[in-house]
Amino acid sequence: MEKKPNRLAQETSPYLLQHAYNPVDWFPWGPEALQKAKDEQKPILVSIGYAACHWCHVMEHQSFENEQVAQVMNAHFVCIKVDREERPDVDQVYMDALQAMGVKGGWPLNVFLNSDAKPFYGGTYYPPQNWVQLLHSISDAYQKSRAELDKSADQFVQHLNQSELAKYGLQVGNPDFTPNGFEQLYRHLHAKFDKKRGGTMQAPKFPMPSIWRFLLRYHHHTQDPEALEQMNLTLEQMAFGGIYDQIGGGFARYSVDEEWLAPHFEKMLYDNGQLLSLYAEAYQVTRNELYRQVALETIAFVERELTSPEGGFYSSLDADSEGEEGKFYVFTQPQLEEILGKEATLASKYYNTSATGNWEHGVNILHRRQNDEAFAADQGLTLEELQEHVQNWKDSLLLARGIRVRPGLDDKILTSWNALMLKGLTDAYQAFGEARILELACTNAHFLLQNLKQENRLFHNYKAGQATIDGFLEDYALLIQALIGLYQVTFEERWIKEANQLTKYTLAHFFDETENLFFFTSNAGEQLIARKKEIFDNVVPSSNSVMAMNLHFLGLYLDKERYSSLSDKMLSTVRDLVVQEPAHLANWASLYFLKLKPTAEIAIIGPEAHAYRGLLQQHFLPNAIVAGSKEEETDSLLPLLEGRIGQNGQTTLYVCYNRACQLPVQSVAEALEQIEHV
Template sequence: MKSNRLINENSPYLLQHAHNPVDWYPWGEEALQKAKQDDKPIILSIGYSACHWCHVMERESFENEAIGKFMSDNFVCIKVDREERPDIDQIYMDAIHTMGLNGGWPLNVFLTPDGRPFYGGTYFPPQNWGNLIQQVAHAFKHNRKELEESAEGFKQALNESELEKYGLIHQNNNFSLRDLEIIYQTIEKKFDKEHGGVGNAPKFPMPSIYLFLLRYYHLTKNENALKQVELTLQSMAYGGIYDQIGGGFARYSVDGEWFAPHFEKMLYDNGQLVSLYAEAYSLTQKDLYKNVVYQTIAFVQRELMSEEFGFYSSLDADSEGVEGKFYVWTEKEFDEVFENEEDRELAKEYFNITAEGNWEHGYNILHINPQSLLVSSTTNKVREWKEKLFKAREPRIRPSLDDKILCSWNALMLKGLCDAYAAFGESEFLDLALKNAQFIQEKMTSGSRLFRNYKNGKATIPAYLEDYSLVIQAYISLYQVSFEEKWLYQANALAQYAIQHFYDHTEELFFYTDDSAEQLIARKKEIFDNVISSSNSIMASNLYFLGILLDNRAYKAMSETMLAKISPLLKKEVRYLANWACLYTYFLTPTVEIAISGEQLFSFAQQIHKRYFPNKVMVGTLHQSKLPLLEMREAKQEKTLIYVCRNKTCLLPVSTANEAWEQMVSN
């Protein structure tokens, strides 16, 4: 079978297109020079390995000989894996939005030979795509001047400052509980109070929203905020978006009820949701949340972990070319799993199995009705049913695995493991976290520099701000559960690198790309949350906590300035700025500093971690340490002591976790 240039790439997504009858190029100097040299427009097609509609468009259009020949003859065709090159994806997704078009993947953008966008879209059926490429080729030859003018206009719009675009010229350092209430009210209006979540279908998990609501509840004791978090977490855990048999969450639900998932499973979702459910458990002590955390970590270990303790990126939505086929059941398939008729009928009621199917083509998506009496009365039975169904499902043809390892997504899973250890004290979670951190350190780090990707023993792409911010965040968390100081110092080294190479001293925010990175048509800053929180908001939070942990006032000042620039937007639309809103809550009350010194360090730390108190930092040593918060705070006469402080002012040391807790909540 004839192959194109993508055959030499590492990305599973690019390799999926290596035998298309399209003369695909990977993004790089060769393709860009070819476009200029031949004076041809560029088709830039961006997607990812687990993307269902990317597969559909490939089958329908990119495997079509006639379409492939026309594309190759009239364009320079470039394929990009958005997960490897989020910088490219970000620019051209912004371009599509600037054009007033809906974005999504596959993302297909038409560019001038020098890389400026002039038209695009997402998925096109084959006839539409065939017509479109002919029209664009004709327009490029006969209406070149108009296309060039349009492309220049889009380029200028892409280079407009984010702060200027949203009128954030004057910063507001006055953070207040009154404004926090306004921020909360903007999102409360969009609560789905029947099914949980925010807004309508499709529904994405968006964990940062619920982490904000938890922090808001912690400050205000507003029961409606907690109620919405609990409704959402329960609805997701019982819905089809959660794999009821194998654990782990799909990327999103196509409906408003969390019932029908888009079946791909992404590492970044599962890492963040482990953190969210673990944190919610520490507040509510609900077994449902604990079960979700344990089952999701088991799924990640089983299906997304490499032998080197790196985590792979995703599982496809499709198997055998059919979306969701691995996960859904006909009534007949389900019945065959159970020999006992009583068990069979109970299990069918519990998982909502019907003869005609609750989804499409006679298939059933397993989901649970929380109102069913079975939910509370059949715990042990459900465990047995799930084991039988899991065993019956195992021989099926599996969805394909995207086995590239991404730095930032690993960091999200690493933080999830730290948060799970904090909530449950499960030593296996901490052990796995340390192994993954060591993997990142050994395979994806060079000094104070990170790499974005790792596959086949190689890390090749320089990291983005997303990678730096999330690894720093994960290392800060890892230090506070392991008390191994090397992780805190490495977090600081990475922060120093980011400040030196990503920071814009004019606007006092961070660029998404390193100053030594490839120069694209725009250098962007990410301030809005997507399915992952914005990299600037994560960096601002990192600087806040590193500022306290390392007694670095400059870090805290940078964090405050960054938040102040964005805070006017929070009162308008917090839905896509929820991680900034989390940081906002930290500035409203002093962060509690907990220093533990002595042989009972881990026992005391675990007792404190298990209770919900988000606005805290914890440092600890078995003997002595040079960390600022531990100086002059040694154990006395083999007695472990806990110091509870605010703004470096400490209460009298105590010798039990309960006494420390009382001091923490007393102000």
């Protein structure tokens, strides 16, 4: 029987399009579906997922593609499908509601609402038999006990609209960021470390870049060797594990086990952008060649598989291909032998494969257990000989893998996730100085500003030439952060100017002066049943923590006391929570680090300004801003550059703190010495 399209066939989201031929009478989120529920007094089913979600696919196949199940859904509910990546605001509201119901969150997220879009029941994945039973129970209760359900829904909405300060017992306090609080913060975080395998002590294991980037800053401040040791252990174990694509580069979303071996194979842009920043910064500190290799291979993966012809970055690659999780990435021993021939024996030792396999169904996830130096010594090879072998294996296996059926590509482009990759590229350019990295970054920045910005307003998504959804705070915060990073590596003031314009817009449309925090949604956008604030740093840093950091740096660049003061107030509001729960507020913890000592303000003036910048930024300088120009600036946007000259025609560096500058110097080494002795 020929399948008929439903309303989702008109959408651009790959996730919604996956459901476009379901027999379920799906609506996209919007006024039409909500009005239908009111008109017919039916309960609403909101089903939320994303394109790379394995269990979302399972539930679709088992239930949403099933004619009998669809009949029950269509008869009793107005059914709405939501791509959580397109509508994080909708996802956030109903995920919070689910947790308020005492249910552990996850995707697919299935929430039942009354005709006013207020939630009264929800869950995640259901097997088809349980799903049908639940549908009948909900429908029956909605007909017979509507008043009770409405009362329950009103209580959930009241909970959702509770003030963030009241919910977590926070209060606006005086900016008081002490070394003692900072040390206490680290000790609370330290208690969660897995000292054997890296990461934190739990499975599944997520990379959580914000935690390890904080550790780099903690070590920078304290020189505590244990902090650096834990960071190195984590980065090395992730790079050796199956969570890292040993052949093609790039990281999967998480590992299902404690040893980083078996990933959930979906690859997300937001993870790889942040991990690029992390490995680049770790290289600046350690000069570990493994970190450089991982960073450059991750960039190569993004260029090869996630870059649009226009210069935007696509969202993700699916975990599944041909209906099997990980099939694209794994190898049986006979496959390895066929591809690598006589090299297979040595490659199998390097990647720890076997005839019986190291994962399900006799297949192997390629992973490492030693660094190249140790493995080469064990095998009686020089390091150069081994690395030549490894590169040949990678080339051969990547070629062989390339003819397989590829995982699905989610080719929508999101401003926030692109901004994370853009920031990763600027961090990588600082660390490695390769021109192609900066070129990729600039191409992406131009694409975003041309296609996802209208005057000073951002859009969240882009697909097929269309940007249709208003930007959320995460889009503004992460793009502002990336633009500040782009200025630091180019000295083009247009990037700071763009960042400042976007900051002004967020203050006008997102800021809540009563709590000194930003709402996730604009006051000019669609009003949902609750207007949320994002405080906790998760796999992506919270938009409020990113904005607080942006305000810190822009306050210094632009000499705007309002920005600096607001950054202090935001951190002081959540300070006690940061100290007590740093694992969930790690990006805030990095902001705490910035408040302990004055930030170095470095101006580089003269003909060699860019060369000096490159030399300076090879070093890890997390508490510094850098500005520069080849000649004396008379009308600069940046007060830091005003009146600065290259002395005696030579390139000169000025290191300043709190608007007071030390003696100008003519070498990067002298400038670094001035920075270190503050």
